[in-house]
Amino acid sequence: MILVDYRCGACAVTTETLTCTPVPPHRLCPRCGGDAHRRYGAAGLTGRATAPAAGSTACVDNPDVPGLCHVGPAAKRTLIARHRGDTDTLAREQQRQRAEYERSGPPDSGQIRGHSHSAPARSGVVS
Template sequence: MAILVDYVCPTCAGRFEARVAVPPPTSRDCPACGSTARRAWSPVGLSRGGAPAPQAPRAAGAEPSLCTRNPDVLGLCHMTPDAGRAWVARVRGDNRTLERELAKQEAAAAVRTPKLDDVLSHSHSRPAPAG
């Protein structure tokens, strides 16, 4: 039997999920940087989240993901940045930001019909912006 377990890397501050055998290992190699990541414990079903995990330094130029910047907002690691920004605004009750984000998404959908990959992803890190 395998279960899905969250891990946190203290080196790059990344979070990732891994399907592991029961009992789950307490550590695993981080897919982003190769360091040893520790199992993340959370009170699933008991609250909207515990205290935020301590932030470790990131690699130079790395941009933190939405799920790293908003640990209290559930589900962000499964959303693209556009969908995640709308979700964060909805959870926070920020209607102005939500309306702006939805207007941008509707304008983009008018140009190209969205696909499932435009909404769902699974990454705890984002590449640094080009510039």
């Protein structure tokens, strides 16, 4: 059981209710009988997402990041962090890339020569 807040649209009263999961999105207001909708608080929103540098950089795992398929491997973590507004991961990735540059010089171009999200064509079939 969890504690959930509901706010009535008719009388504007907010109530806390101990309820089972799955939590109903609305219920009757105990004060006036009107329709009370579930409210979401920030208490459960304090976690952090997996940092892109630690997660997958594959374009199929990050469909929300435009152009990810068309950059080299070294740029993918930076692009993911920048797109999602993850300034901590972006700063760490830029620092990592600077250190790598100072240690090894400029990276390979990483140019993508060919890429597809579709299944390979069957032999002898023209699409």
